[in-house]
Amino acid sequence: QVQLVESGGGLVQAGGSLRLSCAASGGIFNINAMAWFRQAPGKQRELVAAFTSGGTTNYADFVKGRFTISRDNAKNTVYLQMNSLKPEDTAVYYCSYSLRYWGTGTLVTVSS
Secondary structure, eight states, X not given: OOEEEEEOOEEEETTOOEEEEEEEESOOOOXXXXXXXXXXXXXXXXXXXXXXXXXXXXXXXXXTTTEEXXXXXXXXXXXXXEOSOOGGGOEEEEEEETTTEEOOOEEEEEEO
């Protein structure tokens, strides 16, 4: 059974940075199938960043140039470095494996 555990969320002022981690266990065969999503209050869950099948990266337009997805294959861990945070980045951030498995999320709150 795949398990995903996010960490690293918290309260930060606008312009600040956070690094989220997602530790995967229980049968991760393709770390390129992992991605970060977020869901703000009253809004639908949306894609933030993902790896492609070729190992490159895709980003939502609203985070390009500010967020970076990376991975540690040996640890089956994916990271999301978030810089220049804005109040509109406030959301629960989730990692996903193959869009089938989801973590419970980590809350990021950006104050103005």
